[in-house]
Amino acid sequence: MAISFSLEGKGALVTGANTGIGQAIAVALAEAGAQVALAGRSEPAETLERIAATGRRAIDIRADFASIEPVKRVVAEAEAGLGQVDILVNNAGIIRREDLLAFSEEDWDAVLDTNLKTLFFLSQAAARGMAARGSGKIVNIASLLTFQGGIRVPSYAAAKSGVGGVTKAMANELAPLGVQVNAIAPGYIATNNTAALQADPARSRQILERIPAGRWGDPADIAGAAVFLASPAANYVTGHVLAVDGGWLAR
Ligand code: NDP
Numbered sequence: 092m093a094i095s096f097s098l099e100g101k102g103a104l105v106t107g108a109n110t111g112i113g114q115a116i117a118v119a120l121a122e123a124g125a126q127v128a129l130a131g132r133s134e135p136a137e138t139l140e141r142i143a144a145t146g147r148r149a150i151d152i153r154a155d156f157a158s159i160e161p162v163k164r165v166v167a168e169a170e171a172g173l174g175q176v177d178i179l180v181n182n183a184g185i186i187r188r189e190d191l192l193a194f195s196e197e198d199w200d201a202v203l204d205t206n207l208k209t210l211f212f213l214s215q216a217a218a219r220g221m222a223a224r225g226s227g228k229i230v231n232i233a234s235l236l237t238f239q240g241g242i243r244v245p246s247y248a249a250a251k252s253g254v255g256g257v258t259k260a261m262a263n264e265l266a267p268l269g270v271q272v273n274a275i276a277p278g279y280i281a282t283n284n285t286a287a288l289q290a291d292p293a294r295s296r297q298i299l300e301r302i303p304a305g306r307w308g309d310p311a312d313i314a315g316a317a318v319f320l321a322s323p324a325a326n327y328v329t330g331h332v333l334a335v336d337g338g339w340l341a342r
Contacts, residue, residue, distance in 0.1 A: 095323040099124035102173030103321065104166070104217065106156060106209075107183030109135040111282030112232060115310030116180055116317045121147040123318050128169035128176070130154050131183060148173075156183050156209040157201065166216040175224065178321045179217040181210040181254075182232045186247045186284060194245055202246035207253045214261055218270055225269040228321045231258050232313075233274040233332055235339060251276075255332050262330030271329040273320045278336025280308040304337030 098120055108117040108129040114137065117127050121142040129135045130152040142149035150172040154161035169176050184206045187198035214229050221227025234251040235241075241248050254274055262272040279285060279298050288294050289307070299307070316335045319325055334340050 096318065097124050098178070098318070098322060101125040101177040101321075102128070102169070102175050103178035103180065104128045104130060104169040104173075104176045105180040105182060106130045106213065108138050109133050111284060112277060112280060112310045112313045113180070113182040114138045114141070115314040116182060117149070118142060118145070119311070119314035119318050120178065120180075120321060121145040121149065123322065125178065125321075126150075126173050128152055128173055130156075130165050130169070156213075157205050159204075159209050159212040162209065162212045162216050166213065166220075169217075170220060175220055176217050177221070177224075177226065178228045178230070179214060180230045180232070180317060180321070181213060183209070184232065184250075184284075186244060188243045188287075190243055191245055199246045199249075203250050203253075206247070206250035207257070210254060211257055211261075214257075214272070218261070218265055218268075221270045222265065222268040227265075227270040228325070229261065229265075229270065229272040230317050230320045231272070231274040233258070233276040235276055235278055235334070235336060237274070237276050237332055238334075238340060258332060259330045266329050271320075271325060273325070273328060273330070274332040275313055275316050275320070276332050276334040276336065276340075277313050278302065278308050278334070278339045280310060280313060282310060301342065302337045302339055303342055306337065308335065308337060 103125040105117040107113040233254040236248040237255040258274040
């Protein structure tokens with residue numbers, strides 16, 4: 092059996108591809124041969140430019156995933172623009188930091204809705220076409236907090252551990268239909284999301300000392316795993332949460 096990492100002829104939908112991990116994944120999918128739909132709130136100008144340089148097509152779909160209201164439209168627009176959605180990467184996410192005893196209902200709901208509820212309903216909408224064709228890949232962006240509790244981020248820990256659970260639940264039901272569902276749990280990656288941690292010298296040093304690889308992750312480190320999970324080489328991998336963390340969880 093030939094092993095292929097090529098995404099030639101595939102259509103991919105990536106959420107939150109304007110910056111950071113989502114941008115690196117969208118560009119890497121294009122480099123592997125896919126046409127890519129970028130779905131998020133703001134214009135992903137730099138991502139569009141980087142994909143254009145690969146010679147692949149990218150389309151820009153505006154949507155606010157704070158609620159599931161745009162989910163069906165986004166999938167329909169991606170299918171219309173790309174022909175079909177063979178790959179869905181659920182990357183859009185937010186974090187709210189606050190002491191447990193002061194944590195608000197707003198910060199609970201915002202994180203659960205954006206990071207978990209939207210991820211499920213986008214997957215459901217994209218899975219219909221994938222199941223009808225008998226093939227497809229869903230890659231969810233989880234976190235180390237899929238496995239750990241963290242401090243001052245209870246809604247993020249709940250949402251990301253939910254991402255691990257729903258990845259397995261979807262994998263079970265979609266495997267007989269030819270669709271694989273996996274997640275990536277990034278370690279500490281240098282993006283906007285972790286800017287406050289990077290800017291705090293004591294906290295940043297503490298984190299670095301705990302990472303066996305001795306460095307923060309780069310968004311490209313996550314993109315490599317995403318291309319693998321989106322490719323035919325991963326056809327027998329499903330329901331897995333792959334930590335890409337420089338060894339953090341192994342310690
Ligand atoms: P960024 O803040 O750079 O990226 C987050 C992306 O999500 C942005 O492109 C943003 O788009 C999008 N997004 C957020 N809210 C919404 C919304 N309501 N509607 C549409 N899009 C939205 O951070 P990262 O690249 O680090 O984060 C990407 C993913 O990786 C997240 O799920 C995060 O939880 C996860 N992660 C990151 C880690 C890290 O160390 N950096 C570690 C573990 C997990 P825009 O604001 O332009 O609309």
